[in-house]
Amino acid sequence: MPLEQTINDAIKAAMLARNEVDLRSLRAIKAAILVAKTAEGANGDISEAEESKLLQKLAKQRKDSLDIFRQQNREDLAAKEEEELLVIERYLPKQMEEAEIRTVLTGIIAQVGAAGPGDMGKVMGVATKQLAGKADGKVISALVKELLAK
Known part of the structure; x- marks a missing residue:
């Protein structure tokens, strides 16, 4: 099943469960997918490799933000980034040891x-x-x- 469909199904499940963290994170993934699909030069579809790169980019952004917020003693914002990172990592391919x-x-x-x-x-x-x-x-x-x- 393509990532976009998986994310859409997960969004529906998060809405029914009233899970704000998952919902916020999944919507960020969906938005990134839509941006990639409608980007100039894109043919309206993205490959599995591009999906993986997209998720890695989102995870890296969260990690970088997390580091910055921790350096600035903003644990409230760091906690949000960490929650989103955990949700994004669920959809990333398994990393090598x-x-x-x-x-x-x-x-x-x-x-x-x-x-x-x-x-x-x-x-x-x-x-x-x-x-x-x-x-x-x-x-x-x-x-x-x-x-x-x-």
């Missing part, structure tokens, strides 16, 4: 022939494409730095 990412990155480093920290760009280019939707960019970057420093 650090050990799995490390194994994939070791293979990529061997594949591109990276020898040191100067080759990080080569490795990151391949790694971000290969691990898109499966791992967070910050985690990939930190592991690549660690592996190339050895």
Whole structure:
């Protein structure tokens, strides 16, 4: 079932259950899907990969806002962002474990022939494409730095 249909069904369920947190979060996802579908150059439909990217973008926005609100001691706003993040993460594909990412990155480093920290760009280019939707960019970057420093 396409993400949009899943979200619409979840919105109906949240309305019936009077669950404000889910409703607010699901409406944000639906709005982002509609924006993506009506964006210039879009053909009115988005692929599964684009849906995944969209959800990751929404999750990253929530995480960034959460960090900022916590730094500014705004726990009321941080709590809202955290609630929305939890709902968005329900629809994200399962993220890879650090050990799995490390194994994939070791293979990529061997594949591109990276020898040191100067080759990080080569490795990151391949790694971000290969691990898109499966791992967070910050985690990939930190592991690549660690592996190339050895």
